[in-house]
Amino acid sequence: MTKAHLGIWARIIVAIIGVLIFPYSVVTSFLCMSFIMMSASLRLIRASHPNSFFSSFLALFTGLTLGIIIYVSSVLIAALILYDPSSESFAYYFDYNIKHGMAFSMVTLLLIVFNTILCAINLFVQFYTEDYLMENQFENKTIFMTGGTSGLGKIAALHALANGAHLILMVRNEEKGKQLQQTFASEYPKSKGQLTLINGNLSDLQSTVDACTAVQRLNVELDQIVLNAGIMNFERKLSQNGIEETLQVNLLAPLLIIEKLHNLLNTEGNSKIIITASALHQGNINFNDIEFKENYSAFKVYRQSKLGTILLSRLLTDRFKNFGIYTQHPGVVKTELGRDAGWFSKFIFSLMGSSPKKGARTLIYLMESNAKNLSTGGYYAKKLFTTTTKQSYDMVMAEGLMEVCKEYLAVYLNENTPAVK
Ligand SMILES: NC(=O)c1ccc[n+]([C@@H]2O[C@H](COP(=O)([O-])OP(=O)(O)OC[C@H]3O[C@@H](n4cnc5c(N)ncnc54)[C@H](OP(=O)(O)O)[C@@H]3O)[C@@H](O)[C@H]2O)c1
Numbered sequence: 240m241t242k243a244h245l246g247i248w249a250r251i252i253v254a255i256i257g258v259l260i261f262p263y264s265v266v267t268s269f270l271c272m273s274f275i276m277m278s279a280s281l282r283l284i285r286a287s288h289p290n291s292f293f294s295s296f297l298a299l300f301t302g303l304t305l306g307i308i309i310y311v312s313s314v315l316i317a318a319l320i321l322y323d324p325s326s327e328s329f330a331y332y333f334d335y336n337i338k339h340g341m342a343f344s345m346v347t348l349l350l351i352v353f354n355t356i357l358c359a360i361n362l363f364v365q366f367y368t369e370d371y372l373m374e375n376q377f378e379n380k381t382i383f384m385t386g387g388t389s390g391l392g393k394i395a396a397l398h399a400l401a402n403g404a405h406l407i408l409m410v411r412n413e414e415k416g417k418q419l420q421q422t423f424a425s426e427y428p429k430s431k432g433q434l435t436l437i438n439g440n441l442s443d444l445q446s447t448v449d450a451c452t453a454v455q456r457l458n459v460e461l462d463q464i465v466l467n468a469g470i471m472n473f474e475r476k477l478s479q480n481g482i483e484e485t486l487q488v489n490l491l492a493p494l495l496i497i498e499k500l501h502n503l504l505n506t507e508g509n510s511k512i513i514i515t516a517s518a519l520h521q522g523n524i525n526f527n528d529i530e531f532k533e534n535y536s537a538f539k540v541y542r543q544s545k546l547g548t549i550l551l552s553r554l555l556t557d558r559f560k561n562f563g564i565y566t567q568h569p570g571v572v573k574t575e576l577g578r579d580a581g582w583f584s585k586f587i588f589s590l591m592g593s594s595p596k597k598g599a600r601t602l603i604y605l606m607e608s609n610a611k612n613l614s615t616g617g618y619y620a621k622k623l624f625t626t627t628t629k630q631s632y633d634m635v636m637a638e639g640l641m642e643v644c645k646e647y648l649a650v651y652l653n654e655n656t657p658a659v660k
Contacts, residue, residue, distance in 0.1 A: 376607045377404035378431065381459050383500060384408050385441065385493070386468030386515070388415040390574030394599035395467070397423060399606060400432035407457065409450045409468075411440040441468055441492035443479040444651050451499035461503045463606060466493040467515040469544075473579050475535040482647065483530035485537075489544035494551060495648050501559065509610045510562035512552075515602065516618060518568045520546040523630050524640050537580075549618055549627055550637035551644070556616040563615040565605050570621070572598030 377399045387396030387408045400406050400423050410416035416436040423434055435457065439450025454461075470488045478487040493514060504510040519542045525531065531540050552564045573592035577584055604622040605613065617624045618631075630636065645652065 377402040379403070380462040381405045381407065382463040382465060382606070383454055383461050383496075383503075384463075384465040384467065385439075385496070386466070388412060388419055390576065391569050391572055391595045391598035391602060392465075392467040392515075393419065394595050395465070395602045395606065397426070398599070398603050400434055401427040401430050403431040405433045405435070405459070407435045407437060407454055407459070407461075409437050409439040411438075411442075413438060440479070441488040442484055444487070444492065444495060444648070446479075447492045447495050448499065448651050451496060454500060455503065459503070460505045461500065462505055462510055464497065464500055464504065464512045465602070465606065466496060466513070467602065468493075469515060469517075469576070471537055471541045471576050471580075473537045473577070473581065473584070475531070475540075483532075483540065485540045485544050486530055486547075487647075489541070490547045490551070491644055491647050493548070494644050495651055497555070498648075498652055501562075504562050506561040508561070511605065511610055511613075512555075512559070512562065512564040513602065513605045514548050514552055514564075514566050516548045516552075516566035516568060517541070517545040518570075518620065520549055520631060521628055522546065524550070524636055526639060526643070529643060546628075546631055547640055547644075549631045550633070550640055553616045553632070554634060554637040554641055559615075563610045563613055565613060565615070566618045567601045567605055568618070568620040568625075569598040569601060574598070 380399075380403075382399055382404050384392070384396060384399075384406060385408075386392035387406070388410055396406055396408060396419065408416060408419070410419075413436070420434050420436070423430070423432065437450045437453045438446075439453075440446040468488065470485055472485055476484045478484045480487065482491065497512060501512070504512075519538065522539070522542055524547060525539075525543055528534075529543070531543075549566050552566050555564050570593055571588070571591045572595055573589055574595055577588050580588070601619050601622050605619060613619075614624050618627050619625060
């Protein structure tokens with residue numbers, strides 16, 4: 240049972256209790272009814288597989304039927320509980336409902352109609368408008384991606400593959416790449432999607448360059464570059480290049496990939512670079528000690544890397560006019576991100592975190608949306624364009640950071656990789 244289904248059952252129980260406690264209150268019954276019917280059917284629609292028209296309709300009818308059954312049975316249960324031949328309570332209750340019966344059923348009927356219209360609009364929007372049209376959204380699309388073997392990236396990768404994308408996935412762990420290949424083949428045997436695995440480790444800049452070269456040799460035109468991989472190190476670690484690892488994996492290596500691969504992007508207007516940032520991006524860039532050699536803190540280092548991601552993406556919009564560049568925040572998600580955190584942080588994370596499926600929504604939204612409906616340089620959270628901290632709009636800081644990053648990457652940026660275009 241998923242969290243969404245648990246939520247539905249919780250609402251149903253609350254509604255039944257509500258009706259039992261206040262059997263005379265027509266208003267309570269109405270509120271409970273509308274609550275159950277709307278939330279149950281709409282939540283079921285969202286919880287069901289987004290691509291199945293049939294499952295959405297099934298969800299709609301389940302929601303409606305459930306609402307009606309619960310309403311009728313809760314009134315009956317209340318009547319039975321209150322039945323006491325020696326007192327007037329049942330007679331009063333019955334009489335009350337007879338008197339108000341007409342209004343009662345009219346309002347219930349109105350609620351059903353209202354709920355049906357709501358669900359119909361939801362279905363219409365989901366299936367017939369360009370933004371939400373999911374079928375064929377990924378067909379004939381070629382996407383380069385990092386961080387697709389775990390967490391929210393894995394959900395987004397499988398979603399794109401299931402819907403027909405050619406996904407070129409950079410993996411640091413070949414075994415995990417093969418596992419993803421198997422999962423895809425067994426769960427979506429009919430999909431036209433194609434998975435190409437490229438070995439590459441963001442913690443090793445030469446390996447990152449080699450992965451880009453391998454992509455260039457595929458002779459493909461890219462529609463999207465999705466840079467989702469990221470780390471949070473609770474102890475200071477150095478990359479294979481001797482650089483503080485969070486800075487390298489979250490900021491330097493993604494920038495290197497952008498520089499190496501952006502010329503493969505299709506320039507017809509719907510191409511995108513999407514980078515996973517985070518709501519944790521407060522503060523400034525610590526130019527005096529960008530690698531936090533002193534006063535290392537996992538959160539400070541992580542925040543700086545995500546602030547840097549937002550700053551550089553905004554700065555790059557000046558250069559990249561033929562495609563959009565976006566950052567996104569997935570929410571607090573229960574993934575492998577805090578794998579080396581202490582038990583307390585892990586506990587808090589598991590209490591606060593949502594499922595990777597939920598965490599992947601904004602990323603999938605950005606991958607699916609038509610670029611003309613998105614704002615380049617924008618940061619998105621909960622599928623919405625969202626403003627960020629004051630510092631993250633500071634383009635002087637962004638330019639300073641770009642200079643520093645280019646110094647780190649100088650050798651690798653100058654290395655000639657075969658250009659396709
Ligand atoms: N979880 C949250 O609450 C949260 C909140 C805000 C932002 N984010 C961001 O969301 C993104 C995805 O993270 P997640 O939460 O899904 O964590 P995750 O489960 O740890 O997934 C991270 C992904 O990045 C890959 N990766 C890590 N280091 C790499 C390297 N050196 N080279 C190549 N690939 C590497 C991992 O590969 P392996 O499978 O081989 O480990 C994995 O596929 C990250 O950018 C993270 O900062 C997460």
